Amino acid sequence: EADIYQTPRYLVIGTGKKITLECSQTMGHDKMYWYQQDPGMELHLIHYSYGVNSTEKGDLSSESTVSRIRTEHFPLTLESARPSHTSQYLCASMGRAKTGELFFGEGSRLTVL
Amino acid sequence: DQQVKQNSPSLSVQEGRISILNCDYTNSMFDYFLWYKKYPAEGPTFLISISSIKDKNEDGRFTVFLNKSAKHLSLHIVPSQPGDSAVYFCAASARYSGGGADGLTFGKGTHLIIQP
Numbered sequence: 344e345a346d347i348y349q350t351p352r353y354l355v356i357g358t359g360k361k362i363t364l365e366c367s368q369t370m371g372h373d374k375m376y377w378y379q380q381d382p383g384m385e386l387h388l389i390h391y392s393y394g395v396n397s398t399e400k401g402d403l404s405s406e407s408t409v410s411r412i413r414t415e416h417f418p419l420t421l422e423s424a425r426p427s428h429t430s431q432y433l434c435a436s437m438g439r440a441k442t443g444e445l446f447f448g449e450g451s452r453l454t455v456l
Numbered sequence: 457d458q459q460v461k462q463n464s465p466s467l468s469v470q471e472g473r474i475s476i477l478n479c480d481y482t483n484s485m486f487d488y489f490l491w492y493k494k495y496p497a498e499g500p501t502f503l504i505s506i507s508s509i510k511d512k513n514e515d516g517r518f519t520v521f522l523n524k525s526a527k528h529l530s531l532h533i534v535p536s537q538p539g540d541s542a543v544y545f546c547a548a549s550a551r552y553s554g555g556g557a558d559g560l561t562f563g564k565g566t567h568l569i570i571q572p
Contacts, residue, residue, distance in 0.1 A: 383465060383564065383565070385460070385562040386545065391559055401559070443488050443490075447499030448499050449497075449498050450499045
């Protein structure tokens with residue numbers, strides 16, 4: 344069973360606030376990912392990391408930033424939240440198996456008023 | 457341009473019958489395909505996968521079929537159960553072909569509803 348955790352699960356905040364979505368995994372996986380998903384839409388890759396001090400932007404442009412100071416921790420930050428940032432944010436990690444399977448956290452649903 | 461397409465936003469199936477979810481892809485570099493299941497307010501969970509060197513993979517009630525020439529795959533669930541009601545995402549990767557970025561490319565999902 345995958346051990347990847349996201350907090351908060353739900354967050355409602357006002358425009359202009361700074362927020363950080365936390366993601367931690369205890370599997371020792373090097374590769375971690377952030378996806379953004381709106382209802383009825385595909386998951387869009389917004390950030391990924393291949394290991395400590397490695398961060399890359401994904402296919403979908405995002406105003407968020409990420410950091411990877413420790414292997415197990417991959418937080419996502421929005422410096423100034425806007426209503427257009429309202430979405431579900433899904434963190435995932437990838438093991439070393441050849442399957443390329445991603446293990447997902449339960450997601451953080453962000454609502455910006 | 458969407459590289460993984462699930463053209464049916466929803467599908468309603470009677471309990472006990474077969475559910476067939478379809479997925480098409482356009483990127484010929486994709487060499488591994490996965491299906492994920494997602495309940496509301498939860499993250500996706502891995503269901504079943506298939507490598508491009510195979511045309512069928514079976515795991516209990518779930519079978520995935522791959523038709524490379526048609527760039528099409530399908531997920532069969534037999535028999536369908538109420539707990540199968542969820543959104544199913546098709547995903548693909550170019551893990552070994554070296555094409556495309558790392559991670560998975562997802563379709564928009566199909567909402568499967570199992571009716572009693």
